[in-house]
Amino acid sequence: MGRIKLMGLAVSIGKVTERYPxxxxxxxxxxxxKPVIDPGICTGCGACASACPPQAIQVKEEGEFRVVxxxxxxxxxxxRCQDVCPEGAIRLTTEFELATPNHDDxxxxxxxxxxxCVRCGRPFDTYRHLVRSLREVPFIEGERLLLCPECRAxxxxxxxxGGGDGNEG
Amino acid sequence: METRVEDYRKLVKRSLWVFHLxxxxxxxxxxxxxxxxxxxxxxxxxGIKLVGSPRHADAIALTGPVTRECLPKVxxxxxxxxxxxxxxxxxxxACGGGIWYDTYSVVGGVKELYRIMKEEYGMExxxxxxxxxxxxxxxxxxYGVAVAKGMIEPKQRRMVxxxxxxxxxxxxxxxxxxxxxxxxxxxxxxRDVNGT
Ligand code: SF4
Ligand code: SF4
Ligand code: SF4
Numbered sequence: 503m504g505r506i507k508l509m510g511l512a513v514s515i516g517k518v519t520e521r522y523p524x525x526x527x528x529x530x531x532x533x534x535x536k537p538v539i540d541p542g543i544c545t546g547c548g549a550c551a552s553a554c555p556p557q558a559i560q561v562k563e564e565g566e567f568r569v570v571x572x573x574x575x576x577x578x579x580x581x582r583c584q585d586v587c588p589e590g591a592i593r594l595t596t597e598f599e600l601a602t603p604n605h606d607d608x609x610x611x612x613x614x615x616x617x618x619c620v621r622c623g624r625p626f627d628t629y630r631h632l633v634r635s636l637r638e639v640p641f642i643e644g645e646r647l648l649l650c651p652e653c654r655a656x657x658x659x660x661x662x663x664g665g666g667d668g669n670e671g
Numbered sequence: 672m673e674t675r676v677e678d679y680r681k682l683v684k685r686s687l688w689v690f691h692l693x694x695x696x697x698x699x700x701x702x703x704x705x706x707x708x709x710x711x712x713x714x715x716x717x718g719i720k721l722v723g724s725p726r727h728a729d730a731i732a733l734t735g736p737v738t739r740e741c742l743p744k745v746x747x748x749x750x751x752x753x754x755x756x757x758x759x760x761x762x763x764x765a766c767g768g769g770i771w772y773d774t775y776s777v778v779g780g781v782k783e784l785y786r787i788m789k790e791e792y793g794m795e796x797x798x799x800x801x802x803x804x805x806x807x808x809x810x811x812x813x814y815g816v817a818v819a820k821g822m823i824e825p826k827q828r829r830m831v832x833x834x835x836x837x838x839x840x841x842x843x844x845x846x847x848x849x850x851x852x853x854x855x856x857x858x859x860x861x862r863d864v865n866g867t
Contacts, residue, residue, distance in 0.1 A: 519713045520810075523817045527810050541832035556763065556770040567833075574827075575780070576767035578805035601802040601815030602825040603676035605782065608766070608801060610830040630834075 529596045534579045536597040539572055539612050544591040545630040546570055546614040550583035559583060559592075563616070568628050570612040574600060589634075619650035626650035675798040679755050680821035683729055686718025687820060689759070690728035690752065694745045695777065696735030699806040700762035704732055706809040714813060717820075725751040730819065736764040736771045737778040745784065746792055757819055758797050761812060763805040 616625035768779030802815035
């Protein structure tokens with residue numbers, strides 16, 4: 503290619519350099535950016551934590567609270583949490599300007615209150631998740647609903663032994 | 672750590688020369704770093720330049736989760752950068768270990784690296800700008816550099832939500848349960864399991 507022709511080509515293409523960071527840059531609508539948990543909806547079910555490949559989301563229990571902890575620094579922006587969340591509580595926004603000099607800024611915590619088991623007193627599930635489960639499986643009755651999984655597993659044995667009518671829990 | 676970055680900003684009013692240090696990255700982040708220097712983003716217009724030796728650099732662009740094999744070399748490279756220096760931790764791997772954070776062969780991100788540097792080499796952690804992403808978009812890297820140079824205030828903030836409420840929640844819930852009840856478990860468990 504001749505030099506004149508090349509110059510003509512360069513002029514016809516013009517300037518390609520973006521002005522960013524002095525001007526905003528356009529991001530496609532389905533860009534997978536920063537995931538954000540809507541704390542008003544999240545039930546603390548932990549589905550996102552089991553789906554997250556780098557375990558950027560971890561669900562832990564701290565006394566009365568179940569803590570959904572999202573650490574953005576480790577997130578790989580795959581969107582699996584958004585796919586599995588049954589409540590639609592976690593969404594990937596188009597935000598990509600996440601750089602910060604402060605490591606603490608990269609965390610999101612959602613602390614949800616838990617219900618205590620009526621028999622052994624151990625906090626075992628969040629209020630919200632229990633209420634949500636009830637909508638899906640409304641046939642678990644009365645007190646048995648407020649039993650932790652271990653006590654619930656023991657409950658049928660107790661009916662057999664005690665000869666209750668099944669409503670005593 | 673934030674204040675230290677601000678100290679650094681006062682010191683470095685000059686152009687930022689960057690040494691690209693790959694500590695076991697998958698190459699994704701490295702390609703994005705090269706993109707940043709390509710015509711579309713062209714950060715040389717901001718005075719940012721890649722250099723071939725850490726001794727010439729002001730900043731280290733660290734990618735990868737720091738494998739055990741390259742740990743001493745990474746420490747040497749950080750040591751070789753003259754003060755004042757800054758580390759740009761680029762990508763999920765550098766920021767928090769990424770998908771390898773708990774595997775046997777990696778240290779797992781700059782936080783762990785700094786802990787080892789302090790305990791075993793007696794070095795203070797340099798100021799660091801974390802740029803999450805896997806890999807971060809070229810614009811995200813430019814944003815990180817702009818944060819390091821003090822051109823932009825970072826907007827990412829820690830978010831903590833604590834659910835309010837307690838005992839009355841339970842009552843409300845039981846009410847809700849009763850409202851939903853459509854099946855009564857009024858059955859008797861058969862006791863003659865051994866007979867019939
Ligand atoms: S986008 Fe992927 S890596 Fe990030 S929190 Fe969701 S599941 Fe985890
Ligand atoms: S999957 Fe959704 S509702 Fe469940 S803990 Fe994660 S964000 Fe909360
Ligand atoms: S953050 Fe992602 S793209 Fe960058 S080195 Fe790690 S795995 Fe590769």
